[in-house]
Amino acid sequence: xxNFEEICKDFLRINLSTKKLEKFNTYYETLTFxxxxxxLTNITSKNEVYIKHFLDSLSLIKFVNxxxxxxxxxxxxxxxxxxIPLAILYPKLHLTLxxxxxxxxxxxxxxxxxLELSNVTIILGRAEVIGKDTxxxxxxxxxxxxxxxxxxxxxxxxxxxxxxKGLFIAYKTKIEEVYESKNAFLALGKATFKTYSFSLPKGMxxxxxxxxxxxxxxxxxxxxxxNAILKKPL
Numbered sequence: 499x500x501n502f503e504e505i506c507k508d509f510l511r512i513n514l515s516t517k518k519l520e521k522f523n524t525y526y527e528t529l530t531f532x533x534x535x536x537x538l539t540n541i542t543s544k545n546e547v548y549i550k551h552f553l554d555s556l557s558l559i560k561f562v563n564x565x566x567x568x569x570x571x572x573x574x575x576x577x578x579x580x581x582i583p584l585a586i587l588y589p590k591l592h593l594t595l596x597x598x599x600x601x602x603x604x605x606x607x608x609x610x611x612x613l614e615l616s617n618v619t620i621i622l623g624r625a626e627v628i629g630k631d632t633x634x635x636x637x638x639x640x641x642x643x644x645x646x647x648x649x650x651x652x653x654x655x656x657x658x659x660x661x662x663k664g665l666f667i668a669y670k671t672k673i674e675e676v677y678e679s680k681n682a683f684l685a686l687g688k689a690t691f692k693t694y695s696f697s698l699p700k701g702m703x704x705x706x707x708x709x710x711x712x713x714x715x716x717x718x719x720x721x722x723x724x725n726a727i728l729k730k731p732l
C-alpha cells in the first residue's frame with residue numbers, strides 16, 4: 499500500500515496534515531461506496547485512485563502558485579476532480595463546481611457535506627448556458643477542467659468564465675491538442691499558453707498541464723451552443 503503522505507512530500511513538496519489525510523481517506527471511501535450507484539470513475543483500486551485522481555488533481559501546484567488566486571471554477575467536474583482535492587488542500591480558496599448530470603451533483607453535495615468543505619459551491623447546469631450569465635461570466639481567477647473534451651472545444655466552454663489576466667488550466671495528456679487550439683485561444687481572449695509535462699509516480703502515466711492566460715474579454719458570441727461547438731470547433 500502506498501504512503502500518500504510521503505508521496506506528496508516527494509512529488510509535490512508539501513506536508514499533509516492528519517486532518518487532510520483523513521479527508522482524502524473519506525473521499526476515497528465515499529467514491530467507492532457510490533461507484534455502483536453513479537458512473538463516477540472506472541478506476542477503483544486505492545493506489546490508482548490516490549495517484550491517478552488525487553495526486554493528479556493536486557499536480558497543478560507544481561507549476562502554479564494557487565495562493566495568488568482566490569476564486570476557482572471547475573467545469574465538468576464529475577466525481578470532483580480536480581477541484582475537490584485542491585479545496586481540501588487549500589480551505590481558503592473559493593471553489594465552484596459545474597456539473598450537468600443530476601446524479602453526479604447529488605453525489606458531490608453528499609461528498610462536500612461529508613468532507614465538511616465550507617468553501618465549495620455546486621451548480622447543476624451546462625457550461626455553455628451558465629457561461630452566458632453575467633453572474634458567472636468573466637468572474638473567476640482560475641477555471642479548471644480535466645478529461646472533459648478536446649482542448650479546442652474545452653477552451654470555448656471555459657474561457658468565457660475567466661477574468662482578463664486570469665487563467666484557464668487544462669489537465670491533458672496529448673501535446674498535439676495544444677497546437678490545434680491556438681486559434682481558439684486567440685478568438686476567445688487573445689490568450690497565450692504554457693505547457694508543463696511530468697510523469698506520475700509509480701509509473702502511472704504521463705501528464706500535461708496547459709496554463710492559458712486570458713489577455714482580453716471574450717466576445718459575447720461565445721460560448722456557442724454545444725451543437726455549434728462540436729460541428730465547427732474554433
